[in-house]
Amino acid sequence: MYCQVVFPLPFRNSFTYSIPKELEEFVKIGVRVVTPFGKRILTGFVISITQETELKEKIKPIQDVLDEKPIFDEKELKFYEWISEYYISSLGEALRNAVPYGSDVETKRKIVSETNFCFDLYNKETNKKTLRAKLLLALSEKEVNNVSTLQKIVKKKNIYSLLRSLEKIGAISILDLVDEGKVRIKKAKFVELAKSIDEVYNTIPEIEKKSTKQLVILLELLNQKEAIQQSELIKKTNNTISSINALEKKGLVRVIEKEVDRVYHETYTEEKSTIQLTEKQKNVIDKVSQKIESNEFESFLLFGVTGSGKTQVYIELAKKVIEQGKEVIILVPEISLTPQITSRFFNYFNEIVTVLHSKMSLGERYDSWRGIINGKYKLVIGPRSALFAPFKNLGLIIVDEEHDQSYKQNEIVPKYHARDAAIMRAKFNNCPVLLGSATPSVESMFNAKSNKYTLLELPERIDNAILPQIKLIDLTIEKKKGKMESVFSHTLLEEIKQRLLKKENVIILQNRRGFATQVFCADCGEVVMCPNCSVSMVHHINKNILQCHYCNYIQPVPKACTTCGSIALKFFGTGTQRVEDELTYYFPEAKIERVDSDSTSKKGSLGEILNRFRKGEIQILVGTQMVSKGLDFGNVTLVGVISAETSLWIPDFRSDERTFQLLTQVAGRAGRSEKIGEVLIQTQNHKHFVLQKVLMNDYNGFYEKEILLREQNGYPPFTRIGIIEVKDENEEHARGAINNFYEFIKKYQNRLTITPPTEAIIYKIKGFYRWHILIKSNKKIDAGGKTLRTAIFESLIEFNQKSRFRDVKISVDIDPQSII
Incomplete structure (x- = not known):
């Protein structure tokens, strides 16, 4: 076979x-x-x-x-x-x-060098700048190297022929070692009684005379209904392994090896609450349930305002699917959303729920995955990668906050969009897919209005809660009146003070990490830039460092300008650390916590912060967009936004949409119970149409204007777009490769709109120079995008066959969420 x-x-x-x-x-x-x-x-x-x-x-x-x-x-x-x-x-x-990740078996190539011999060869090289000389120097400094490490050091991929020539003269040995994978099934020793309870009781008097330690172990095992893990038994009885070994020799206990599940435990917990469904919630559940019961595919868009009870709808639908013996996938855009939603699903479904996300250890993810395959779990929750959970009998896929850009995979191939891929997986499995959002993406709402999706609505909040009052604070006017304290208006500070006096909670949004977003010289105007990326370094005050948020390069804060030597360095821009620092100054008695990727990097830390916030141990939560989604706390009555323009300034066709979604979502964290909520948004551009639509909570008005702009400018949902990105550490190679590719693809210009090669807006990231070609395909002519994909695929083949720059990294992004 x-x-x-x-x-x-x-x-x-x-x-x-x-x-x-x-x-x-x-x-x-x-x-x-x-x-x-x-x-x-x-x-x-x-x-x-x-x-x-x-x-x-x-x-x-x-x-x-x-x-x-x-x-x-x-x-x-x-x-x-x-x-x-x-x-x-x-x-x-x-x-x-x-x-x-980590479960595959593969060969890892290792290069073992004779370091002294390599150094002698390096010294004999007349030109120390050649590839051979650079390679010899690297090999002389370390005995064992990976090929990838050497490629990075010499900044060249094609080094295999050179390595083979060095192997022939005995300078190195090339070894192919089989790596059995980074993660395996975990096994542990368990202890159980080897004789009947009566037989063990008969031995107790004799054991008691000789060893009280052994007696304690026997008594503990008599209380156990099944085998207990050896390490747990030792801890419980304050004993040693020698006592267990002695009992094993007497034939009273047996030690066996069993598989152990590494289960991820979410640190955030909340009590199960009894919820009375509204008529509108029941209507949504009935419509989706019809498709669940008839095993039919249909795409539903659930447009429900913040606090309208979408999570409870998900829970009720999941119950129906599981009653049928089928399985459910629930996607959330970020790990920050998993603590609360996971806790609520655990309250209803207990041990048949599992999570899959990157904060889990390799072993925990592996055991969750194996549990899904073996039928232990029926419901999985997680970000985009959870879409690929190996269920065989899917009954429903739910995509919560379907508008969120983090559903798009940008790092590795294939660069899929989990929302769109979820629709296709549901289609192949003959089951419904439910997309939920308070601020649906323009594409999804367009599909709903075009009857491609079925639109379901929850226009009101549950539990008699009402939407918060939203106010715009014009910072230009506040500054003229002298009503500013650093980044805070007097109005915002006064409202925070009032909430603290009432023992109510506050959320503050600033969608930038760090303390200052730029460090510049007041004399020559030079900004401290990352050496690897064409972006400014961000000041992190807690460690007093400058850090690049693209490549994580870190350097100490300079004492003087590296260009002119001036000591007149200024720190400009506001990040979450600065907001937290200044709030501590204005409200020294308040307990303030920051929620961003810096403060929640430790496993379980986000859940612990949210637990304390729910209990009232934290009064003010300061964060990036992590605080704008999914958080449901009844005591939050004030949301403050430090700068509404942060995302409006980004030169991207989705920037208006993202700003509207972010501000509406964070506003929705306020007033989610009987207490009335208020939202204060600080802005320097209060007349901007996006902010006016946020102020009026007018999603439909925003959508109508945005869809016209998209149609006029030829962007999705009226076109399908693809981006060709070329990047290389050599600037000339990157430029040559993109120009070559353009020559191959421009022959399709009669069917597609193809922009000439341009430098990426962020031209350099992690030491690689980036060039883009933007390709648009009109959906009226090319509904499924086949023309677009065929043109790109055939041009890639031609590029790889004919271009002298074929070693340059070239990537394709279909339906990109950003063009920067």
Whole structure:
């Protein structure tokens, strides 16, 4: 028998392997197999099995099967094929999303160098700037290197021929070592009674005379209904392992090895509450339930104002799905949303709920994933990667805060959008998908108004709560009147003071991390920039460092300007650290906490902060957009926004939409119970139409204006767009590669709108120079985007065949969420 295998590598074809007799019963479509691949060992995915093959050459056998049960079936394979085709990646790269990081078996190439010999060779090089000289110097400084490390040091990818030549003269050895994966099944020792309870009781008098420590262990085991983990038993009885060993020798206990689940425990908890559904909530549940019961696909858009009870709708629908013996995926845009929503689902569904997100350890994620495959869990909650949970009997997918840009994968191929991919996965599984938001994306609302989605609405808050009063504070007027204290208007400070006196809670939004967003010289005007990225460094006062938020480069705060030597350095701009620092000055008695990616990097820290905020131990929460979504606390009566313009200034076609969504969402954190909420938004541009629509809580008015602008300028939802990005550490190579690619793709200009190559708005990130080509495809002519994808794919092939810059990194982003 033979199987077709694909690998998580950037080539599209599959490879044929023979299946040894002893492995035939284990090889199925959807399992991972360990195979030889050239001189390497790799893990691949089985996508088909045949009795025969037409191939004439010798076929290598697979070496091992990693999975007991398939990760995907033929139905799910169609979904991954769609991901691969739509987002222009290989099938293997798409399937990589289906497995947890660190569980693959593969060969890791190590370079072991004779350091003294390499240094002698380096000294003999006449030109120390050649690639060979740079490589020899790196090899002389460290005995064992990875190829990737050497590539970074010499800033060149193609070093293999040089390495082989050095191996021939004995300067290095190239070793291919098999890495068994970073994560495995965890096993632990358990202790149980080896004899009946009566037999153990008969031995107690004798044991008591000889060893009270052994007696304590026996008494504890008599109280246990099943085996207890050895480490827990030792801790409980304040004992040692020697006492257990002694009892094992007497035949009274046995020590066995069992698998242990590493379960992620959310630190945030809240009491289960009894909720009376409104008629509008029941109506939404009834409409979606019809499709759940009839196993039909349909896309629903749930447009519900903040505090309208969308989470309870999700819970009621999940109950119906699980009663049918099916499974549910609930996507949230960021980890910051998982503590509260996870706690509420745990309250209703207990041990059948699991989470999948990056704050979990590798072992916890691996065990969650295995629990899903083995049927232990029926409901999974998590950010975009949770979409690929290996369920076989999906009954519903929910995408909460569907408008959020973090559903878009920007880092690795394929650059999928989890919301759009969720719709396709639901379609392949014949189940409904529910997209929920108080501020739906322009594309989703357009689809609803075009009857592509079914629109469901929750226009009112539950529990007699009313939407908060929103006020704009014009900072230009406040400054003229002398009513400003640093970044705070007197109005905002006074309102914070009143809330603290009433023992009510406050949320303050400033969507920038750090203390000062720029450090510049007052004499020459020079701004301290990141050496690796074309962005300014941000001052973090708690560590007194400057940090780049793109590459994480860190440097000490300079004592003087590096350009002119002046000591007149100024700190400009406001981040969350500065807001927190100044609030502490104005309200020294208040307990203030900051919520951003710096303060919540420690596992479980966000849940602990939210617990204390709920209990009233924290009065003021200061944060980035992490505080704008999903938080539901009845005692929050004031929300303050330090600067409404932060996202309006971004030169991107979605900046107005993002600003409206962010401000409306954060406003929705106030007044979620019987206490009336107020929102104060500080701005220098109070007449801007976006801020006026936020002020009136007028989503429909905002949508109508935005959709006209999109149509006039040829942006989604009227066009489908793709961005070609070229980046390289060599500026000339990057420019040459993008110009080459433009020559290949511009032949499609009669069917597509193709902009000439331009420098990316942030021209340099992590040492790489970036160039973009923006391609638009009119949906009236190219509804599914096939023309767009075909043009890009064929141009990529031509580029890789003909361009002298084919080593330059080129990436494709279909339906990008940003064009910067």
